[in-house]
Amino acid sequence: MHRIAAEPLDVLRTRTSAKWRSYADDVLPLPVAEMDYPLAEPIAEALHAAIRRSDTGYNEGSRPVAEAFEGFAATRLGWQVDPARVTCTGDVSMGIVEVLRRVTNPGDGVIITPPIYPPFFDLVTEASGVVVEVPMLGGIDEGWTLDLDGIDAAFAAGAKAMVLCNPHNPIGLVPDGVQLAALADIAARHGVTIVSDEVHGPLVQPGVDYTPFLKASDAAREHGVAITSASKSFNIPGLKSALIVTASERGDRVRAALPYEVEWRMGQFGAIASIAAFTKGGHWLDGVLGSLDDNRRLLADLITDELPGVRYRMPDATYLAWLDLSALGWGDDPAAYALEHSKVALGIGTAFGSSVGRGHVRLNFACTPEVLDEAITRLAEARVSSVE
Template identity: 85%
Template sequence: MQRIAAEPLDALRNRTSAKWRSYPADVLPLPVAEMDYPLAEPIAAALIDAVRRSDTGYNQGSRTVAEAFQGFAATRLGWDVDPARVTCTADVSMGIVEVLRRVTSPGDGVVITPPIYPPFFDLVTESSARIVEVPMLGGIDEGWSLDLEGIEAAFEAGARAMVLCNPHNPIGMVPDAATLAALADIAARHDVTIVADEVHGPLAQPATPYTPFLTVSDAAREHGIAITSASKSFNIAGLKSALVVTASDRGDRVRAALPYEVEWRMGQFGAIASVAAFRAGGRWLDGVLASLDDNRRLLADLLADELPGVRYRMPDATYLAWLDLSELGWGDDPAAYALEHAKVALANGPTFGATVGRGHARLNFACTPEVLDEAITRLAEAASPVVE
């Protein structure tokens, strides 16, 4: 497999995105979920062509993106998507909020599963619902799983929806089809909605393929709504395009109730880039997955050699590593210590869940092997005065 090489630091520091403008030049920025790989050529060409023809007006709506996604989902994900059951919007977070507003009433409980992508906490409250935490079972040593009994108990207590992260950010777990089907059965018993954030789905490694929630059963299709995007897999988050996907009359009614402006929030460049990604980005994505596989294994080796007290489980999906840094003695928020003493920026663990995130941090390994090596070397040098 032809790997896609990440760009070197001197080129990356010319970028103006948040990852490269949030820290001083002496910091290695590894917190934000942006990849350091060059843009896929079909996407770049489509955007350049659009600029040359001054095609910078409003997007034409969901249909073209939905049809491109239909082909991508069928060939890469084993997912039969009906383009008529897709409504686009600006991004996954916006889609989650708008769907939650349709399927809950103010004050209703919404289940999330820490450690979890930090904006989930804000998205639930933005929708006027109430957060109900059901932490993941297990951990780094034995692996994680959804607490299905805990989730059902939350629904029995009155929660009306759940935001499922499939695959799971930050731990990189890919729930299997049986687990997702069991979750769907629970949702059906309690007549609740599973809002499935599946933006990292195409970034699952081939050995652990991701299962789209809406494919697992009739119950999942009836009680699930999926929200996805090309943004993470193809590194185009700033272009603003996402898809809300349904597979039942019940789900269609939710989409139909979305405000008119939700669809118009999709960016024109986001739509153009998404179509190019879904239609012609497969070879590039395969190369990125191969490079990410190399890096997740390299990270394991680097930690074993230089920071053996740090606990890490190789993720099965995403380019994000959930690290337990507790033994380093860097406090509840070791990312803060790492930024000050090692000049390495990591995502702050407690933001993923105040209790389960304590002593943890998230690291983005979608970078060159040299940057990853340098980051672990810096962390090891910062740790040595503390552990000696």
């Protein structure tokens, strides 16, 4: 597999995105889910062409993006998507909120599974729901799994929806098809909806069997709504484009009830970039996956050599590592200690769930091997200083 090389720091620091403007120049910024790779050339060409023709008006609707995704989903994900059952919007978070508003009433419980992408907590409340936490079972040493009994009990207690993270951020878990089908059966039994965030789906490592939720079973198609985007896999989150996908008449009614403006929140550049990504970006994506595979393995070696006691399970998907730094003795929020003493910015573990995130951090390894090496070296030096 070929590799796409990440940009060097001097180039990256000219970017004006959040990752590169949130910290001082002496900090290595590894918390924000932006990749350090150069933009895929087909996407860059499509955007340059749009600028040259002053193509900066409103997007033309969901169909062109949906048709591009149809081919991508079939080829890359083994998933047959009907473009007529796709409604686009600005980003995955917008999609989650709008779908939750259609399938729940204010005050209804919505299940999430910590440790989980921190905005999920806010998205549920934005949709006027009440967060119901059902933490993942297992852990770094043995691996994780969905707590199906806990989810069943939460639905029995009155929860009306669940936001599934498939693949799971921050632990990099790819739930298998059997588990997803079992989850769908639970949803069918309780007459509830599974909203599946699949934005990291294209970032599953080769050899790992990935099942989009709507592919898992007839019950999943009936009770599921999938939301996905090119944003993470092609590093274009600022361009604003996502897809809300259904596969049943029940799901279609959810999309049909979406406010008119939901579709028009998709940016024109987001639509243009997504079409280019889905139709011409495969070679670039393969190269990125190769580089991410190298880095997830490099991180394991670096931790073994320089940070003994730190616990890490190599993710099967995403470019994010969930690290247990408890052994370093840096308290419940080791990210704060790391930022102050090593000038390495990491994701704050407790933001992913206060009950499961203490002593943990999230690290973004979509960077050069040199940056990853330097980050672990800095953390190791801070460890030495903290015990002297």
